Amino acid sequence: MRIRPRSYVFLVAVTAAALLAAGLAGSRLIGQTASSGSTAAPTLKTPWGAPDLQGTWSNTTVVPFERPKGFGEREFLTDAEHEKAVQELLKRDALPGRDSRESNGKDIRGTEKDVARAYNEHWFGDKPTEVGRRTSMIIDPPDGRMPALTPEARERINKKREYLQALLQGTSGGKPGPISPRRNEPSTDYNLDRINRADGPEDRGGPERCLLNNLPVILQAGPLTPDGRPFGNFGGVMRIVESPDSVDLYYDVGQGSGFNRAIPITNRLHLPKEIHQYWGDSIARWEGDTLVVDVTNFSQETEFRGSRENLHLIERYKRIDPRTLQITITAEDPTTWVKPFTFVQELRKNADKPNMVYEGGCHEGNYGLLGMLANTRAAEKAFAEGKGPDPALEDNATGGGGDQ
Secondary structure (H helix, E strand, O other): OOOOOOOOOOOOOOOOOOHHHOOOOOOOOOOOOOOOOOOOOOOOOOOOOOOOOEOOOOOOOOOOOOOOOOHHHOOOOOEEEEEEHHHHHHHOOOOHHOOEEEEEEOOOOOOOOHHOOOOOHHHOOOOOOOOOEEEOOEEEEOOOOOOOOHHHHHHHHHHHHHHHHHHHHHOOOOOOOOOOOOHHOOOOOOOOOOOOOOOHHHHHOHHHOOOOOOOOOOOOOEEEEEOEEEEEOEEEEEEEEEEEEEEEEEEEEEOOOOEEEOOOOEEOOOOOOEEEEEOOEEEEEOOEEEEEEEEEEEEOOOEEEEEEEOOOOEEEEEEEEEEEEEEEEEEEEEOOOOEEEEEEEEEEEEOOOOOOOOOOOHHHHHHHHHHHHHHHHHHHHHHOOOOOOOOHHHOOOOOOOOOO
């Protein structure tokens, strides 16, 4: 059984302030432990005595998810490395990004790739303004790298990759050759990718179908693409509201892809394993000043680095000072990774103002999907009447040469 919540969802990163301009030198840095002589601030409490995590939190700090191999097991940047990274970030921020009409030094106006950049830089949120001190978000394994995929996971990922490439054969984004006979085959998994086919909604990518954001939520501003654009989702914020027996997390992100998690603080068991939910089944408990959320029962309609319905998350939320919320997440899936891994992010508290977070709804994606399917039917009809190109030989997946 799959249960889809009525409202669509998700979150991600981007909004804060410039650490450097605020006097980084003597202050506590995001992603770096406090100096040995400092004293931890007393835990803020709610009126009923629980640790107070409430507020609206965001992030514009660039920290790589995985650690570049050159750092080995070193967790933090030196001052010189940090300053160099800041200067490189400022240079990338000045680039035109998707607003450029060039690719690899060539003018791409009038091409499929140019049309694929119809969303200009405005829609990709604020550019990151800070560089974190951490060399990676991943803190375990000690090398800051993702664990290896299991043989089972490698096999299913390779099968899907081959299938996607087969459907691009003969187009500007694929290998030369005739239309592949695999074009009529169903996807090798529950499809969330941009298949080069539009026979029905399931052929289109998850974002086009409003299957937008899934757990774990990462409010992360970087790293950046070569053209200076953050990877991942559009900028956004997370709002936390507490009560004695529950906590509510709302993620306001991107173009109508906000979503809500109402999490009970309880000792009940998880749902039966045959019940699957888009954002899983979350159960919270307090461990001292840390809120621990255990999440299971995901569905095939969500994906995190190769993991789907077998994903298990342990999220830990801790306020390490009045302005900083630390979120530490451990992810495990024995069908996807050879061992669990843990990553951390530190968020900054936004000013407490009313009406800062608004409900989102993925209406643009819904209407866009109808247009994609109707356009494909019209193109097929025209081709059958000898009035246009064969839609099967057009690249509607990569943007004409690899740009997703």
